[in-house]
Amino acid sequence: MMRDQAENLRNRLRQQNLHSVARTVAVISGKGGVGKSNFSLNFAITLSKKGHSVLLFDMDIGMGNIDILMGNTSGMSIIDFFEYGKTLKEIISSGPENISVIAGGTGLTKLFELEEQLFDRFLEEFNGLLGDYDYIIFDMGAGINDDSTKFMLCVDDLIVITxxxxxxxxxxxxxxxxxxxxxxxxxxxxxxxxxxxxxEGQETVKRIQNALHKFLQKEIIPLGFLPDDKSVSKAVTNQIPFVLYNSESIVSKSLLEIAARYEDGEFKDDLFLKKSHFLGKLKSYFVGR
Structure with a gap:
């Protein structure tokens, strides 16, 4: 009996620890034009509809377009944090289905060039956000450079779009x-x-899996694939996320399956126990550079 009670207590503490701090996710791609930002937005909305609190951070430096995809370009952006002294919480806008959004822009180039004092301010305020959300999703720019690489190395999970x-x-x-x-x-x-x-989706996934296994001895977790659905282009034209434009479309249902697989997959327990110290890594990579 005592052993069972102790095990139950450990399980409760474990679950509290897993959900006390947001899981950080970077959505990346090797090239532009593969639908990365559209995925990030609709993925965030789908997780929110499933009951999670989600912050979507547009990290596509100079090419941020999450606000355009939502049909909302009137709010503040990360530039207001750097240039006008706004707090991170002040620049967060409300998006569809209760997601929170930090819009990007050219000001993001300064994130990686900040003096230590201002960077510490960013870290301190971001630390305050980690307890407010279940997931913080970073929509990264296509490709990689030295600074974005450092950022990607800090997050808990990397979702590659192709x-x-x-x-x-x-x-x-x-x-x-x-x-x-x-x-x-x-x-x-x-x-x-x-x-x-x-x-075609299965063959593409298998091709990448085989190459990674053969040349890198690396495993990758396939979340699924999204069909080439005409409702996506119509949704983009109307500046409405496709999961809201037509929730019954094939692509919307496929994304729901992907979100469920990410949220509840067999890999969850093993990976979620390996949660990274996001802010600590971020500071070690960028402060004193």
Missing amino acids: TPEPTAVMDAYSVIKYLNSINQELPFFLVCNRVLSEI
Whole structure:
């Protein structure tokens, strides 16, 4: 009886620890034009609809377009934090289905160039956000550079977006290979976008899996694939996230399955026990550079 009670207590404490701090997720791609930002937005909305509190942070430096995809360009952005002394909480805007959004922009280039005092302010305020959300999703810019690489190395999970196009597949493999060469413990997830058939999606995922296993001895967790659905382009034209534009579309249902797989997959217990110290890593990479 005492052993059972102790085990139950450990389980409760474990669950509290897992959910006390937001899980940080970077959505990345090897090249532009694969639907990364659209995925980030609709993925965040889908997680929110499933009952999670979500912050979406547009990290696409100079090309931030999350607010455009939402049809909302009137709010503040990260520039207001750097240039006008606003707090991070002040620049958070409300998005569809109760998601929170920090809009990006050219001001993000300054995030990686800040003096230590201002960077500490960013870290301190961001630390205050970690307890407010279940997930913080960073929509990263396409490709990688020295600074974005450091940022990607700090998050808990990396979701790689590709399409079946050979160039997109090769670029996705190259990004994974590069980041894995720096830290082989990074957990990668894979989503294949704009597939014409289930077979094409499966073949694309298998191609990447086989290459990673053969050349890097690296496993990647496939979350699924999204069909090339006309409702997506219509939703973008109307500046409405596609999961809200047509929740019954094939692509919306596929994304729901992807979110459920990420949220409840068999990998969850093992990976979630390995939660990183996001802010500590961020400071070690950027302060004193």
